[in-house]
Amino acid sequence: MDVLSEIRQSRMSRFQVVAVTIALALILIDGFDVAVMAYAAPVLSREWDIDPVTLGFLLSASLFGMAAGSIFLTPLADRIGRRKLTIISLVIISAGMVLSVTSTGVAQLMAFRVLTGLGVGGMMANLNVLVAEYASDKRRGSIIGIYTAGYPIGATVGGLAAGPLIPQFGWQSVFAIGAALTVLMLVVSWRFLPESLDYLLTRRPARALERINAILTGIGKSPVDSLPPVETAVAEQGAVREVLTRPVRFRTLMLWTGYACLVAAYYFANTWTPKIMATASGDDSLGVTTGVIANAGGIIGCFIFSALAVKLRSQLLLVVTLVGAALAYVVFGLVFSFIGLAMVLALFLGILTTAGIAGFYATSPGVYTARARATGVGWMIGLGRLVSIVAPILVGYLISGGLAPQSIFFLFAVPLAAAALSIVALNASMKRTPSPVVPQPVPAATH
Structure with missing residues (x-):
């Protein structure tokens, strides 16, 4: 070994x-x-x-x-x-x-x-x-x-x-x-x-x-x-080339797509749910409380993911989490006018979306070799940050255009489902062609 x-x-x-x-x-x-x-x-x-x-x-x-x-x-x-x-x-x-x-x-x-x-x-x-x-x-x-x-x-x-x-x-x-x-x-x-x-x-x-x-x-x-020794082909391959060369290129695209879709839904919920709930209830303090509950759910979600990852594969947990988040968004859109029930569901929105982010953090390093790992993961998170800026602005335009709040929750369930499909495709690709192992095995010293 x-x-x-x-x-x-x-x-x-x-x-x-x-x-x-x-x-x-x-x-x-x-x-x-x-x-x-x-x-x-x-x-x-x-x-x-x-x-x-x-x-x-x-x-x-x-x-x-x-x-x-x-x-x-x-x-x-x-x-x-x-x-x-x-x-x-x-x-x-x-x-x-x-x-x-x-x-x-x-x-x-x-x-x-x-x-x-x-x-x-x-x-x-x-x-x-x-x-x-x-x-x-x-x-x-x-x-x-x-x-x-x-x-x-x-x-x-x-x-x-x-x-x-x-x-x-x-x-x-x-x-x-x-x-x-x-x-x-x-x-x-x-x-x-x-x-x-x-x-x-x-x-x-x-x-x-x-x-x-x-x-x-x-x-x-x-x-x-x-x-x-390091293989010549590996030694000559730069980080950018690895990230954008087949079969890693397809996996990179799936990571970018999945993470961007998740972050879009995450930042919509984090930035707009308090405002939507305050408007629906007529109580600003209730909107703040809903935001706190969602953030508390985020912390809980990370620890739940951490506990389950001891026994289950991170990729499997991630797919289940993303599907669960998509369903939670749909249900929240259906019941958000029922304030008490909506606040309970806000906790689950926080749990599932933040656990999804933990899942991407756990999954993404294994897609790349050590030579390109920071580049691949950094670009995935950077793209997500760009989406985090755009998503709340887009929602503002949608609400200004007259779209009902519950319809926006239905809308953002779609990218969450797309994120789940992206991880399924990523896993299938890695099973077909496993990532190369870099560096070569290091033999233990013989003393």
């Missing part, structure tokens, strides 16, 4: 647990840093006399940055390494958060929010890959589920912190807390976050053998005497 297979089929070592825990802490901070803008918005809009349209662009600024970071920064991890890109991203986020505290106008703050989002976008998909590579085969789906929950948990913590801080210390206080936490995690990551073993074996950077053996020792495995 080669070393990579032995590591992934063995119980996770303390070294692996530390790496995954750092990644989880980082995603919590990301959730906090992105969400604080929403909590500061009411005070800011009054202090700076910001009109609703401008406020909307200010709230979306970090999403633009996150999309750009996922598309343009994350692929660098396949060239310079997962650890190095994480450090760079943390520096960018720290700068964006510190500068946000000093902002004196809308244009400044918008620019600094784009900068913060750029770092978050570059780091999120990269950390997803790192977690997948350090998790054992048995625990990978479960760990990715917990990892996915980190983002909404961080956003929730941001809300809990903003409540007492902003009235007493001003809107800058939550940005200052986020900046301090980010800088702290920059120091922790610099000291303790390891490089990906898959990356070191594939890309062969300077001192690769020394670094590989240091990681193997930390995991409790025997060091290797030399680096294994």
Whole structure:
């Protein structure tokens, strides 16, 4: 058995647990840093006399940055390494958060929010890959589920912190807390976050053998005497070429299609359900409560996915989740005027859609080799971020055009069903032609 297979089929070592825990802490901070803008918005809009349209662009600024970071920064991890890109991203986020505290106008703050989002976008998909590579085969789906929950948990913590801080210390206080936490995690990551073993074996950077053996020792495995050979065809194939070459090209298309369809439905529900419920009930506070319930469902959904992934394949769970989400949207559209029942269903909307995102995070790294993994996953998430910007705007136009709210829920059940079909097609493709294994097996040292 080669070393990579032995590591992934063995119980996770303390070294692996530390790496995954750092990644989880980082995603919590990301959730906090992105969400604080929403909590500061009411005070800011009054202090700076910001009109609703401008406020909307200010709230979306970090999403633009996150999309750009996922598309343009994350692929660098396949060239310079997962650890190095994480450090760079943390520096960018720290700068964006510190500068946000000093902002004196809308244009400044918008620019600094784009900068913060750029770092978050570059780091999120990269950390997803790192977690997948350090998790054992048995625990990978479960760990990715917990990892996915980190983002909404961080956003929730941001809300809990903003409540007492902003009235007493001003809107800058939550940005200052986020900046301090980010800088702290920059120091922790610099000291303790390891490089990906898959990356070191594939890309062969300077001192690769020394670094590989240091990681193997930390995991409790025997060091290797030399680096294994890499097939010439594999060595010459770049990340972009792998992602866009058959049969991986078809799998990439299925991932992009499925994830974009899911994210469209997810962001429609997250942004518009509170408003729709408030209008239907005539009670603004009920709309807010519905939004909180849906977000709580998202956290629960990640942990449910994590628990089930111990026994079931992530791909199977993902298909079931997406079909269930499509049905939940249809039922919600049918009963949303029955307020009590609709609020219960809002919990299930959150559970199913966020569990679906966890499923894509767990499934996507296995589609690519280590040489192209960050590029493939980063582009998938980047495309989803672009859709996350467009979907709520599209819904606004549909409602303005007179489309009934329940019909919009029916409408978004269609992309969820399409996402399920995309994963079925992806699984069929991978069964026909399994992905190549890169790097070649690493023989254990003979001592």
